[in-house]
Amino acid sequence: MTDLDDKLSFLLDDHPGENADANLDEVIADVNLQYRMRRYHMIGEVMRHVLPQAIDTSFHGNVMARIHDDNLQQNAGQPLTETPARSASILSWITLKPFAGLAVAASVAMLTVALWQPLKQESGQNDDSLVSADQQKIQQLAKQQIQGGVVTASTRVQPFGMRWKVERETPGLQQKLNAYLVTHTEYSSSMQSLIPQARVAGFDSQQ
């Protein structure tokens, strides 16, 4: 019989007494005291007939093992001291996070380029050949549509995206070009927008 055993009994009955924190610290730190406390609980449970018919002596150990295995201390949200491994993990994530974004962007860009190349090959022509062919067709159409007139508008095909830019200060050319587009759009049932219509319609008319 020790003084602490007596305090343990007193503590068990919810009488913290003096130095309750210190006593509790000792119980938490001392496995033998915990076992004694558990036996004291068991005595009361047997007397009240509430002890299960088959107790599992490993139950408490299993619960605590699962808590430790699941690393639940960190999930409980209390201010635990972070382990070096966890700190390193957080640090590495913070460091690598911007690079992860760059890696994703680079992957998307590579995928886009990889998909774009086969599409270009399927068309059978590259951009330069398309521009060249279109330039010839436009020049021919201009000759047909603007018969005998002085053509001040440039029919030179601009670089990609600029090929249909004409000199708007020439009303005659603009009007005729518009009439040409409208006329040929009527026969372009499969076309989706005006610019491609004009180009392909010109091609169709040439055919």
Next chain:
Amino acid sequence: MGTNLLDAELVKRVQAGDTGAFDILVQKYQHKVINLVGRFVSDHAECQDIAQDSFIKAFRAIQNFRGDSQFYTWLYRIAANTAKNYLASRARKSPGYTVDVDDAQHFEGESGLKEYSNPENLLLTDEIKTTIFNAIENLPDDLKSAITLRELDGLSYEEIAEVMDCPIGTVRSRIFRARDVIDKELRPLLE
């Protein structure tokens, strides 16, 4: 039988990150939780698993426990809900009666467990009960009265002192000595 102060202090420590304090709470309430879950699930192994899950859920959620209710009421509610969810997920029926979570703390008496995965545990439990009852029978009358009034009748130290007409210090000593004598008989069984 008041257990608020010790529980509140232990909960506070767990919330501050002391896992060892939760260890004591598990040891204190493990059999009560198992008994409660046993009202819902008759299989011993399943009952043990659900009880374990209940404690782990309680540990995970203990930061949310604000002390509005007593800890064991909160713990029993978690255990009852865990058992009910288990039954719902397995589409099984309870053993024929239901337990209101608010009344769960008052459940005492025979456990509802019907099946035992380990006969050794059953034998050990019987031996524990026999040993404790024999030890109580052999206690001196003053110790037997003190421990009985405390554990069986749930009287406070002040009430026991009044009943036995002795100082509270004497009550404290008698209760401890009774426990110590019984523990000396019990300890070899659990080592």
